Each structure stands twice: as structure tokens, then as C-alpha cells.
Amino acid sequence: SQTIHQWPATLVQPVGSPLSLECTVEGTSNPNLYWYRQAAGRGLQLLFYSVGIGQISSEVPQNLSASRPQDRQFILSSKKLLLSDSGFYLCAWRSWRTEYNEQFFGPGTRLTVL
Amino acid sequence: AQKVTQAQTEISVVEKEDVTLDCVYETRDTTYYLFWYKQPPSGELVFLIRRNSFDEQNEISGRYSWNFQKSTSSFNFTITASQVVDSAVYFCALYSGTYKYIFGTGTRLKVLA
Numbered sequence: 001s002q003t004i005h006q007w008p009a010t011l012v013q014p015v016g017s018p019l020s021l022e023c024t025v026e027g028t029s030n031p032n033l034y035w036y037r038q039a040a041g042r043g044l045q046l047l048f049y050s051v052g053i054g055q056i057s058s059e060v061p062q063n064l065s066a067s068r069p070q071d072r073q074f075i076l077s078s079k080k081l082l083l084s085d086s087g088f089y090l091c092a093w094r095s096w097r098t099e100y101n102e103q104f105f106g107p108g109t110r111l112t113v114l
Numbered sequence: 115a116q117k118v119t120q121a122q123t124e125i126s127v128v129e130k131e132d133v134t135l136d137c138v139y140e141t142r143d144t145t146y147y148l149f150w151y152k153q154p155p156s157g158e159l160v161f162l163i164r165r166n167s168f169d170e171q172n173e174i175s176g177r178y179s180w181n182f183q184k185s186t187s188s189f190n191f192t193i194t195a196s197q198v199v200d201s202a203v204y205f206c207a208l209y210s211g212t213y214k215y216i217f218g219t220g221t222r223l224k225v226l227a
Contacts, residue, residue: 034215043219046215049214088157102149102164105151107158
């Protein structure tokens with residue numbers, strides 16, 4: 001069966017510090033991978049998605065970036081965090097097979113920028 | 115443009131009551147998929163159901179049921195005999211093959227003992 005991992009689970013960082021959040025998927029190959037952010041009490045904002053190694057599509061032109069160095073690894077980064085980067089970050093995967101379109105989400109990382 | 119509307123921001127019910135969560139979608143695509151997710155207080159989104167645009171059959175899974183009506187562009191979710199463990203935020207989502215998913219803003223369900 002497939003599982004998705006995210007770490008860390010919680011993070012408190014000062015403004016201006018760098019960020020690296022990691023997501024890995026097990027039990028599947030060539031997944032489509034997604035990063036979402038959820039502000040407190042709000043809906044989901046798509047940040048990035050990737051359909052293959054080294055391929056990244058950006059939906060939010062802010063101070064965040066993403067990379068996919070391996071097939072089942074997706075990394076979200078920032079060189080300098082802003083207060084507005086606080087939120088709940090969710091990684092998700094879906095199968096490359098078009099008949100299965102549901103996304104499966106990781107446990108999330110709760111980021112607080114002070 | 116594609117859009118998912120969940121007009122109910124928050125619903126409170128007493129345990130054992132039935133509750134329906136509304137979802138209205140907009141798309142010009144003829145092939146699309148609709149989903150419901152549950153987000154308990156722990157935060158992880160849990161996949162509940164997928165429906166494609168060619169299958170309007172309603173579905174029942176235990177206390178959960180879903181009513182998909184293309185004529186009204188709605189995909190409503192009913193919980194029968196609600197329980198405290200049903201308390202969560204529920205999201206409806208739409209996908210039509212562009213790799214991107216459109217989520218509604220969510221409905222917070224509070225089930226009171």
C-alpha cells in the first residue's frame with residue numbers, strides 16, 4: 001500500500017530564516033506530487049505541483065520554491081521566511097494513471113514564523 | 115472558469131441528527147471528477163469518495179451518502195445519525211485533467227453530544 005510522509009510535523013522559525021520541508025511517497029512510482037498551504041481556518045492554496053523528476057509547476061510566485069530530486073521526493077524551500085508564510089503545509093500525491101484521480105495527503109507540517 | 119462553492123461555512127448539529135453538506139461546482143469540461151475530503155482536528159485530509167461525470171449513481175457507505183446531480187451541478191454529502199467523531203472540516207473538490215484541483219472553502223461540521 002502507498003504511504004506519504006512529511007517532516008517535520010511542526011516548525012517554529014524566525015523571520016528571514018531558511019526553510020526546507022520534505023515529503024516522500026512510498027509504494028508507488030511516478031506519482032504526481034503537490035504542495036498546498038492552508039492558512040488558519042481557511043481553504044487550500046495550491047503552491048506547486050510536479051508530474052516528474054525535475055519538473056515543477058508554480059502556482060504562487062512568492063518566496064517559496066520546490067524541487068523534486070527523486071521520483072518520490074518533493075521538497076519545499078525558502079531562502080528567507082516571511083510572517084505570511086505561517087500556515088499548515090500539506091503534501092499530496094496522485095497516481096499517474098488517469099483512471100485514479102483522487103489525491104492522498106500527508107500528515108502536514110505546521111509552520112509558525114515569528 | 116472552474117469553481118467549487120461550499121456555501122455553508124459552519125454547521126452545528128446534535129448527535130444523531132442527519133446533516134447534509136452542500137457542494138456546487140462549475141466547469142465547462144464534459145469529463146471531470148468530484149471528491150469529498152474530511153479534515154479532522156489533526157489536520158490530515160482524508161479522502162472519502164470520488165465521482166466521475168459519467169456516473170450519476172448515488173452512493174452509500176455506512177452512515178455516509180452522496181447525491182450527485184449534473185442537472186444542478188451539485189454533489190451533496192449527507193451524514194445520517196451524526197456522531198461526535200464526524201466533527202471536522204469537509205472539503206469538496208473538482209478535477210478535470212489539468213493536474214490542478216479546485217477545492218471549495220470547506221464546511222466546518224460540529225456535532226454536539
